[in-house]
Amino acid sequence: MRVTAIYPGTFDPMTVGHIDVAQRASKMFDDLIIGVAGDPSAKKTPFFNLEERVDIAGEILKDLPNVKVMPFSGLLVKFAASVEASVIVRGLRAISDFEYEVQIAGVNRHLSPKVETVFIAASQDYTFLSSSIVKEIALLGGDYSDFVHPRVIKEFQRKIDASGVEQ
Ligand code: COA
DSSP, rough: OEEEEEEEEEOOTTTHHHHHHHEEEHSSSSSSEEEEESSSOOOOOOOOOOHHHHHHHHHHHTTTTEEEEEEEEEEEHHHHTTTTTTEEEEOOOHHHHHHHHHHHHHHHHOOOTTTTEEEEEEOGTTTTHHHHHHHHHHHTTTTOOTTSSSHHHHHHHHHHHHHTOOO
16 A cells, blocks of 8 residues: 655745755655645734745755655645645654644644644754744855755845845
8 A cells, every 4th residue: 555645835936944854754655745734723824925935945845756745725634634644754853842733733633633643853963954944044145055955045046126125
């Protein structure tokens, strides 16, 4: 039986930390779907729109043959059912992620007991990394090239140039 997993997130933008989790998860499951959230939590207003985030992630992960990038909105467990995924993958960077992640995993298990959440320990090199940190450095004109794929740098530059904001 083929096992399909979903790695969901806002990916605003995808960082090398996310890429590391996606690469490792792609080796563990037959198929991996990167689920890019169309309506992230109320606390977040994405810098990149959904189409951009899907497009960027698709290019970055194009060499992984069993990985597919898809947008989703609404409940994650409903999306999981629609693509016949039985596993949700989440990366854990530090103990600080643990409480929130266990809470979400509990909610998702309650909503759909058939879907199991699997945690992958994020690379130790990037435990400090987050999409917000990347955005902050990018918008303030710092060097964030160690943290993202070159496509992300190109996209930031395009949007910053279009907005006419000086760095
Ligand atoms: N490397 C670098 N950064 C990482 C990381 C890693 N390995 N793992 C997580 N992060 C960072 C992200 O960059 C992000 O940083 P930010 O807050 O600065 O943007 C943060 O950790 C968490 O983001 P992410 O992993 O993208 O998850 P999220 O919290 O944005 O997304 C969803 C959560 C979309 C999966 C969740 O809200 C969801 O399932 N929504 C659908 C609605 C639903 O089903 N709700 C019921 C369950 S609560």
